[in-house]
Amino acid sequence: MAVEPLLATRAQRAFILTITLQAIIVLTMVEVKVPFTEDYKTLPCYLALFALAEIFELLMAFDALRLRNVIQLLGILLFHMALIVMAAVQIHQTETALLNGKVDCTTTINLINCDGPGSLWRAVKPFLIVVPCVIAAAWFVMMFWIKELYSEFGWAIFHVVGANPKMKRMYQWYQIMLCLLKFDFFFFVGVTMQLLIIVLARSTAEFGVTVAAIPVVLVLLALCGTAVQREIKWLMTISLVMMLAASSYLYKLVRIYEPQTRDLYATTRVSLTIFTIVAFILLFGTFAVGLRCFSDFDRGLQASKVNGQSYTPVVTKLELFGGNMSQQQGSYNGGGALAPRISIE
Incomplete structure (x- = not known):
């Protein structure tokens, strides 16, 4: 197949x-x-x-x-x-x-x-x-x-x-983590775009802080993705801590509905509220999944994370009745023959 x-x-x-x-x-x-x-x-x-x-x-x-x-x-x-x-x-x-x-x-x-x-x-x-x-x-x-x-x-x-259920489960959590990081990017940019275009005046300090936060968050997401793929513990720890700090961005909801500033958000209140809440939930979910992925570090999955990001056609031959399983060609072993077993990379 x-x-x-x-x-x-x-x-x-x-x-x-x-x-x-x-x-x-x-x-x-x-x-x-x-x-x-x-x-x-x-x-x-x-x-x-x-x-x-x-x-x-x-x-x-x-x-x-x-x-x-x-x-x-x-x-x-x-x-x-x-x-x-x-x-x-x-x-x-x-x-x-x-x-x-x-x-x-x-x-x-x-x-x-x-x-x-x-x-x-x-x-x-x-x-x-x-x-x-x-x-x-x-x-x-x-x-x-x-x-x-x-x-x-x-x-x-x-x-x-390979066929190991434990390894498959750990790899699925890794896939969930990468997926969450990508959606974190979109919803953060969505919130920021609405604030910069519709709400914030360029002369305010909040406008400058919002603009400055863009590269910081993007770097955070990129470093977190690298840390979870390469299983770099110190970098993953910093990323998780920064995620907790970034969750304070939820204070924007207070600004949207408090009497002093609610008129500024009149034309974008509903969408901005939805974007902010979803962004916070995604960030919190990313933090929780990040902890789960952190616990899987050094358990034999790093090679699959690094080498399994692209696929080329792989032809396999299963000899069920003979009790042998061999791979004629594979993109992960350089085309060499494997031993008669299922290997977990």
Whole structure:
């Protein structure tokens, strides 16, 4: 039985094609040409978030197929559900941003901040409604192909860690950790983008602190990924401690709802709340899984972590009745013959 190369099967090609077509349709729908001003910059932020989300999802899909990572595929399904929720929430937020009551629509003709024929709200509303419908339809198609990929990728995991259930379980926790780190990146950037575009004034100290936090968090995520893969204990310890410190970012929720600052977040309160809570849950989950992965250090999994990140076609021959198992060719042993046993790398 062979482990197929990237995009060599119908299920892999169909999965990528589904995400690509959905991304093209969604980005075409949400691209609205409006001035970037204080009153209605929710729309440019909405476009920026969806552009980031669609590109991120497509890259995650290619990465999951490259790594034969079923857990990451399931994470993409959950992420896609979050996109549906975000698209639905943006309908109300966009209406709040445009029809904000700052203009007396009974005496003034204003096609930007008033409802009515020819208004901006009437123009963008159909597109805002279609977007979650398209994303939801793509989600059902993705579910079908992920089911096919689940069966296809089961053999690939065997080639990384062998048949030992304990090793397989440890490798799955490692895959979960890497997947969480990738989603941590997106939701942190999503929260930061909304704060910088919509809420924070450039002259404030909070704006500077938020900008400065971007490289710090990105470096943290990269170092944590390296530490868990290479099993570097001191670096993993620093990463876990910094995760606990970063969880203090939850204080943003207080800023969103306290009376002194709640008006600043009026047009993005719902989405920013969702992003902040999800980011905190993911960060806390990453910390917990990181502890679990830390406990698996020095237990014989490091070689599989380092060498199992890419796959080439592997041909195996099982002689069940003869009691022998040999590999004719393998990407992890340089093509040399193995002893008649299942090895755990």
